[in-house]
Amino acid sequence: MAASTELRELTVELGERSYPILIGTDLLKRTGDLFLKRGFPVKAPVLLVTDSAVEHLYASTVEESLRQAGYNVTRAVVSSGEKSKSLGVFDDLITAALEAGLDRKSTVIALGGGVVGDLAGFVAAAYMRGIRFVQIPTTILAHDSSVGGKVAVNHRLAKNIIGAFHQPEFVLYDLDTLKSLPMREVRAGYAEVIKHGLIWNEEFVNWCDERAEQLLALDSDSLGHALYEGCKVKSIVVSRDERENDLRAILNLGHTIGHALEAVAGYNELLHGEAISIGMVGSARLAEKFGYDPGIAEETERLFRKFGLPVRIPAHYATDSIMEAMMHDKKFAEGKMVFVVPKAIGEVEIRGDVPVEWVRGIVEGLKEESGK
Amino acid sequence: MAASTELRELTVELGERSYPILIGTDLLKRTGDLFLKRGFPVKAPVLLVTDSAVEHLYASTVEESLRQAGYNVTRAVVSSGEKSKSLGVFDDLITAALEAGLDRKSTVIALGGGVVGDLAGFVAAAYMRGIRFVQIPTTILAHDSSVGGKVAVNHRLAKNIIGAFHQPEFVLYDLDTLKSLPMREVRAGYAEVIKHGLIWNEEFVNWCDERAEQLLALDSDSLGHALYEGCKVKSIVVSRDERENDLRAILNLGHTIGHALEAVAGYNELLHGEAISIGMVGSARLAEKFGYDPGIAEETERLFRKFGLPVRIPAHYATDSIMEAMMHDKKFAEGKMVFVVPKAIGEVEIRGDVPVEWVRGIVEGLKEESGK
Incomplete structure (x- = not known):
């Protein structure tokens, strides 16, 4: 790995399921070599899952690299967007895997953003009860889903309700692929990066604040550092709690409200990063209700702005619908509302005693027309 | 557990995922007590999955027991038969789980045979990425699927291709529930019991041979012993190899041909036990081709008869269709045919070098019209 000077490598420590995340430039063409180095059997067919937005940009580079290394690879393309994270598309991919002859030694590659990662990951988790999985994220947001092994599809009543824990063999983060992202997705991606700072690392939050301009301009070195630090926080949390028994729940900062907003929006209007950006402001207001750091809501809001x-x-999202969507969310256990609350920048707490009325009040206070 | 004199208890040893199998009479009404004893939270809703054949016989006894213990239980009924092991029915059950308000501390109970166990088990495995699972088998055949945590649904191209490993919290085997089984299912159930003897325990095979009459008459003590021994063999194998890396594959004796026959039959004509009975005779003939024990095919056949x-x-099953179905089976890896071959009664070997022509020859030789 000495050839590329900018290559960053991070190991997600999970005992015998540990895996590396490689972050750098010009990495796609090294996919085949990495497969060989890590002992993936050449005879076992590979399924490359990607979406209609990413396919024409990067699929052939990955495939060529694999073919040169001797692998038999079949491409499966799903429509771009959250709607592909369904049981129906999952079924189509299982069919594709069977038709491509995938066996127990095969690999499923996810080339794309979080949707493709979650979907292809669940295919890898469930196909023959679990085969190899490799992630090649092409969005900033996917830095989050590429660490921790959470894979899932949605149900019409709730997001991510059908899934598994399935760790990838490795994650290949080619910074070049991020240059093609629409600006709106770049911004949304940073919401999740900043979230990792907010829950764990105040210094990194300050660094993001100072580097906002370079980050939004996708300066490779700043971006590489941001992804590395974001992945590192997540990796530390996941290593200590793989199955979300306790600590891992802190990663849900902003997600209870965020998921509800996405559900009400029909998975289309709001990007995930946008939804949790609003959700994190809500959580910060909740923190103030609990009497923590009184300036935290304003500070959080300033940073996201x-x-x-x-x-x-x-304004047109009905409060009742948002509240109802939250009742179906995983963070709602045994009749009480559970929220991750930021005590200060870089530090959170899980509160299981959040009154429903507080949440309703905060949701209403966050409505566009009601101002601050 | 001293109250019932006939109670047999077996622990499936899987480290922190170890669980007990309780085999005895009059156990259904103790479900609620067992939930309390094992610390299942009373506030977390329970989903009881059963099928249209079993529902009216036992569902209310189990529910009453749970309600008396303070649990909130919702019943979900699927059609009886292998066709329910589909992604569509799985989706319906996820909907039922959401509507019943199941959360991360909830439990899914499978009350029924192998189909209900596999299906409800996959619901428990995938719902919120895995919640508690309890099995209450009501068939002899289910003694097999109740050990080892393999859960799955079928795909139109292959059986059990979509699944997970998800261990139950406990298995409750009430022998009384087996008295209502149709005779054909009793016989089919013993195919899997005898399989466990054939791969591991010659003495137990001889015991089955001697006790055939009592076993077919469902004599409680003989049946309890047979289920205990069958579960024990499977439990030993699974404990040593939870994820089917190697040893666990021996449990597939007779299953490569068996699954192909079931696929060709459209999951309806042949019971699973019947299919693997034929499959085991095929495997024994394969053993003879390899030069092992020359009388083993005839001996196997006599026992199953x-x-x-x-x-x-x-006779009407096309050889080509059977061969093609085998190519989609999990036991086909990297272009070679893999078979579990009985070297002798009570001992098997995994052969990865089985020529396709041998298999074709054996399939043709097993056709009804060609006699022995």
Whole structure:
């Protein structure tokens, strides 16, 4: 790995399921070599899952690299967007895997953003009860889903409700692929990067604040560092709690409200990063209700605004629908509302005693027309 | 557990995922007590999955027991038969789980045979990425699927191709529930019991041979012993190899041909036990081709005939279709045919070098019209 000077490598420590995340430039063409180095059997067919937005940009580079290394690879393309994270598309991919002759030694590659990662990951988790999985994320947001092994599809009543824990063999983060991202997705991606700072690392939050301009301009070195630090926080948390018994839940900062907003929006209007940006402002307001750091809501809001992210709930989202969507969310256990609450920048707490009325009040206060 | 004199208890040893199998009479009404004893939270809703054949016989006894212990239980009924092991029915059950308000501390109970166990088990494995699972088998055949945590649904191109490893919290085997089984299913169930003897325990095979009459008459003590011994063999194998890396594959004796026959039959004509009975005779013939024990095919056939099980492939099943179905089976890896071959009664070997022509020859030789 000495050839590329900018290559960053991080290991997600999970005992015998540990795996590396490689972050650098010009990496796609090294896919085949990495497969060989890590002992993936050449005879076992590979399924490359990608989406209609990413396919024409990068699929052939990955395939060529694999073919040169001797692998038999079949491409499966799903429609771009959250709607592909369904049981129906999952079924289509299982069919594709069977038709491509995938066996127990085969690999499923996810080439794309979080949707492709979650979907292809669940295919890898369930096909023959689990085969190899490799992630090649092409969005900033996917830095989050590429660590920790959470894979899933949605159900019409709730997001990510059908899934598994299935760790990848490795993650290949080619920074070049991020240059093609629409600006809106770049901003949304940073919401999750900043979240990792907010829950664990104040210094990194300050660094993001100072580097906002370079980050939004996708300067390779700043971006590489941000992804490395974001992955590192997540990796530390996941290593200590793989199955979300306790600690791992802190990663859900902003997600209870965020998921509800996405559900109400029909998985289309709001990007995930936008939804949790609003959700994190909500969590910070909750923190103030609990009497923690009194300036934290304003500070959180300022930071997200700096990255061009939304901090208010669109006016036409009905409060009742948002509240109802939360009741179906995983964070709702045994009749009480559970929230991750930021005690200070870089530190969170899980509160299982959040009154429903507080949440309703905060949701209403975040509505666009009601201002701050 | 001293109250019932006939209670047999076996622990499946899987480290922190170890669980007990309780085999005895009059156990259904103790479900609620067992939930309390094992610390299942009373506030977390329970989903009882059963099928249209079993529902009216036992569902209310189990529910009453749970309600008396303070649990909130919702019943979900699927159609009886292998067709329910589909992604569509799985989706319906996820909907039922969401509507019943199941959370991460909830439990899915499978009350029924192998189909219900596999299906409800996959729901428990995938719902919120895995919640508690309890099995209450009501068939002899289910003694097999209740040990080892293999759960799955079928795909139109292959059986059990979509699944997971998800261990139950406990298995409750109430022998009384087996009295209502149709005779054909009793016979089919013994195919899997005898299989466990054939791969591991010659003495137990001889015991089955001697006790055939009592076993077919469902004498409680003989049945309890047979289930205990069958579960024990499987439990030993699974404990040593939970994820089917190697040893666990021996449990597939008779299953490569068996699954192909079931696929060709459209999951309806042949019971699983009947299909593997024929498959095991095929494997024994394969053993003879390899030069092992020359009398083993005839001996295997005699034993299965004694239990009233089929040992020939129905004449109208096309050899080509059977061969093709095998190519989609999990036991086909990297272009070679893999078979579990009985070297002697009570001992098997995994052969990865089985020529396709041998298999074709054996399939043709097993056709009804060609006799022995």
